[in-house]
Amino acid sequence: MPAPHTLPGPNADLWDWQMHGKCRGADSSVFFHPDGERGRARSQRENRAKELCQSCPVLIQCREHALRVAEPYGIWGGMSESERELYTRHHRRKVAV
DSSP states (O other), X not given: OOOOOOOOOOOHHHXXXXXXXXXXXXXXXXXXXXXXOOHHHHHHHHHHHHHHHHTOTTHHHHHHXXXXXXXXXXXXXXXXXXXXXXXXXXXXXXXXX
């Protein structure tokens, strides 16, 4: 009889930085856009989120996480999804050259 396969437990060290974010406990609607949000409303919301990020003690960890896992939505580490996409594309191009 084969031994049961168990999954490893969660590694809190990988996520512990999130406990120290300024966004912790904040309204998530500041960081994630509602369906259909565009233009000025989106820019204003993103700017509010980025203002919180700028003084966050885990800004770098948050940004690195979002870039590493290709977070598809929201403001992470002071960057929007479109900014992260541009950064990633530019970085890939630099590496390829």
